[in-house]
Amino acid sequence: xxxxxxxxxxxxxxxxxxxxxxxxxxxxxxxxxxxxxxxxxxxxxxxxxxxxxxxxxxxxxxxxxxxxxxxxxxxxxxxxxxxxxxxxxxxxxxxxxxxxxxxxxxxxxxxxxxx
Amino acid sequence: xxxxxxxxxxxxxxxxxxxxxxxxxxxxxxxxxxxxxxxxxxxxxxxxxxxxxxxxxxxxxxxxxxxxxxxxxxxxxxxxxxxxxxxxxxxxxxxxxxxxxxxxxxxxxxx
Numbered sequence: 153x154x155x156x157x158x159x160x161x162x163x164x165x166x167x168x169x170x171x172x173x174x175x176x177x178x179x180x181x182x183x184x185x186x187x188x189x190x191x192x193x194x195x196x197x198x199x200x201x202x203x204x205x206x207x208x209x210x211x212x213x214x215x216x217x218x219x220x221x222x223x224x225x226x227x228x229x230x231x232x233x234x235x236x237x238x239x240x241x242x243x244x245x246x247x248x249x250x251x252x253x254x255x256x257x258x259x260x261x262x263x264x265x266x267x
Numbered sequence: 268x269x270x271x272x273x274x275x276x277x278x279x280x281x282x283x284x285x286x287x288x289x290x291x292x293x294x295x296x297x298x299x300x301x302x303x304x305x306x307x308x309x310x311x312x313x314x315x316x317x318x319x320x321x322x323x324x325x326x327x328x329x330x331x332x333x334x335x336x337x338x339x340x341x342x343x344x345x346x347x348x349x350x351x352x353x354x355x356x357x358x359x360x361x362x363x364x365x366x367x368x369x370x371x372x373x374x375x376x377x378x
Contacts, residue, residue, distance in 0.1 A: 194368030258310040
């Protein structure tokens with residue numbers, strides 16, 4: 153498809169388990185973003201990649217959160233030792249260029265539920 | 268004070284009316300402003316973006332930006348029931364590429 157693809161769409165995990173969320177951005181898009189969206193709230197920034205370089209990880213809430221984009225395309229967001237407060241929708245977005253903020257195109261997200 | 272503020276609503280308008288959605292932001296150096304529409308359970312969908320003071324029109328949508336007042340709005344003309352959704356205002360701060368979102372305004376268009 154032509155859009156941002158995320159998998160899985162839904163993930164249920166027990167507290168303490170590790171999870172990995174995948175994002176496949178629009179082909180050729182340089183910039184990739186991860187956001188966390190709690191119910192009834194707007195998305196909150198987690199981290200930003202320009203190609204394979206992670207240029208901003210200021211939004212990651214703790215050192216349990218880790219993201220990578222090793223070849224500059226697909227990205228994985230990993231959460232270790234999950235907690236109930238990690239339950240949210242995790243959105244990935246990509247944009248074609250850097251510079252003055254470009255419109256970001258979002259995937260359908262992964263809804264994470266921690267039991 | 269939140270960086271981007273929106274009235275949570277719901278804002279209810281009759282079909283065919285103009286819906287006016289408002290957003291204020293705190294970072295005076297912000298450069299880029301975006302409106303996204305989000306249906307329940309779906310991802311945010313870009314409607315419009317604006318960089319310069321004034322109005323920008325696209326079909327039934329008009330974005331208005333006033334940097335002096337740190338205010339951005341979205342007007343939806345001839346509102347349709349299918350416009351019923353949450354509208355998210357997003358701002359790109361002076362430093363960085365990320366978007367800072369408001370909590371969104373729920374719009375309900377009644378037929």
